[in-house]
């Protein structure tokens with residue numbers, strides 16, 4: 001993926017994040033199909049993390065009040081801030097979308113968590129963070145977009161201290177289905193374990209998340225069905241990127257699995 005492609009991904013997400021807060025329809029569809037009724041108010045996201053998954057992520061990271069952890073591709077900060085609140089650990093979130101970073105900062109202030117949370121622009125391959133600075137790293141439904149997934153794992157290994165943890169949820173690709181597609185077809189990984197091992201992590205758990213395909217299909221179909229209201233609420237720019245991803249995902253079925261992974265830095 002060229003730097004132009006990365007800029008396009010960032011611009012697409014910038015437009016979506018700018019429009020998300022303006023759309024009650026998106027909030028309703030996402031809560032109904034992706035978040036679930038028990039997901040905590042104020043920590044909403046645009047991924048597929050459930051409250052049960054956040055609990056696993058928080059527990060697997062093994063953080064406490066003196067710890068520091070990073071949320072890679074944090075979006076508007078919901079999942080990382082929930083983990084920070086639960087554990088008392090200090091959060092650094094990075095994302096390629098600067099609109100998301102600004103939104104995450106505002107949310108941290110709103111939730112009274114600004115004292116333990118900071119956010120900055122960065123990419124999976126270039127976080128801009130210091131060597132071995134973190135006790136743990138998390139990421140939710142974003143690593144599949146990394147244009148070079150080995151470089152992403154190498155970068156996490158660089159910033160997490162030996163003995164520190166990496167816990168993430170993301171999608172595995174069906175490589176044949178995404179061949180030639182922009183972004184999704186750039187570096188389609190169908191199993192993250194070899195990359196993790198090469199980067200210097202020992203994988204302790206690697207499992208498919210229950211019901212992921214049904215939730216993804218119903219959430220994306222819900223968005224496609226609500227196109228008229230979403231366009232009215234979010235505007236064309238905010239909506240086109242979202243509807244584009246939804247259409248490609250429903251049509252191509254690019255993912256073979258969604259996995260939840262825990263690993264330890266050697």
Ligand SMILES: C[S@@+](CC[C@H](N)C(=O)[O-])C[C@H]1O[C@@H](n2cnc3c(N)ncnc32)[C@H](O)[C@@H]1O
Nearest residue numbers: 013045046047073074075096123124140142145
């Ligand atoms: C589906 S969203 C998930 C965001 C967040 N983790 C959440 O749960 O709400 C995917 C995120 O990945 C970010 N992203 C995509 N490519 C990236 C890259 N190469 N480096 C860093 N962030 C990236 C996007 O800006 C977006 O915020």
